[in-house]
Amino acid sequence: MTGTGFSEALRRACAEDWNAAIRHRFVDAMLAGTAEPARMRAYLVQDYQFIDRFVALLGAAIASADSYASRLRLSGFLAMIVSDENTYFQRAFDALGVPEAERAAPALSETTRAFQALMREAAESRSYAQALSVLVVAEWLYLSWATRRSGPLPPDFVHAEWITLHDNDFFRGFVGWLRAELDRVGPAEEAACAALFRRAVRLERRFFDDLYA
Numbered sequence: 001m002t003g004t005g006f007s008e009a010l011r012r013a014c015a016e017d018w019n020a021a022i023r024h025r026f027v028d029a030m031l032a033g034t035a036e037p038a039r040m041r042a043y044l045v046q047d048y049q050f051i052d053r054f055v056a057l058l059g060a061a062i063a064s065a066d067s068y069a070s071r072l073r074l075s076g077f078l079a080m081i082v083s084d085e086n087t088y089f090q091r092a093f094d095a096l097g098v099p100e101a102e103r104a105a106p107a108l109s110e111t112t113r114a115f116q117a118l119m120r121e122a123a124e125s126r127s128y129a130q131a132l133s134v135l136v137v138a139e140w141l142y143l144s145w146a147t148r149r150s151g152p153l154p155p156d157f158v159h160a161e162w163i164t165l166h167d168n169d170f171f172r173g174f175v176g177w178l179r180a181e182l183d184r185v186g187p188a189e190e191a192a193c194a195a196l197f198r199r200a201v202r203l204e205r206r207f208f209d210d211l212y213a
């Protein structure tokens with residue numbers, strides 16, 4: 001995750017919040033398999049609403065990308081989110097006893113609302129570089145926490161599969177490519193990209209903090 005380039009410079013400028021997020025006690029609990037069902041439930045219910053806007057933002061990135069090769073790569077990732085990741089959410093909601101109403105339209109936390117607004121703003125910019133700035137944070141930060149694991153996977157699939165969805169060769173390859181895209185097109189819109197990136201990193205940290213508020 002080290003090196004030079006635009007994405008790495010943006011991450012370094014937010015190192016404190018970035019590190020607080022990827023080393024969060026909720027992350028430690030998920031990696032150890034000790035995150036309580038009630039906390040996983042609260043997290044996943046909010047995260048499913050995050051994912052809704054995230055998919056819309058991916059769609060905006062597909063629309064604003066500057067080549068078919070980029071659209072293909074983004075679409076391949078989108079396909080994983082709406083298949084493997086979506087069935088994970090449904091199985092986890094079944095296991096955690098989350099009723100339909102809370103899957104479709106739960107009460108949103110302030111942080112979820114702020115994250116949705118940020119993703120909407122990035123999407124509506126119609127700028128590929130600005131869409132990428134938020135996508136890179138979401139995916140790179142999740143790869144960074146998931147790959148911190150040193151021990152065996154936890155026994156409960158609710159923990160284990162959430163980890164493996166963010167720690168596998170396909171995901172690693174996609175995050176590397178996504179960063180290279182931001183490195184390529186971001187410098188032309190440096191200030192806007194840096195501002196979106198910073199806000200996204202802060203919100204990632206708050207998203208975990210909320211679970212202990």
Ligand SMILES: Cc1ncc(CO)c(N)n1
Nearest residue numbers: 047050138139142204207
């Ligand atoms: C809040 C948040 N950030 C990033 C990801 C990774 O897609 C996620 N599922 N949720």
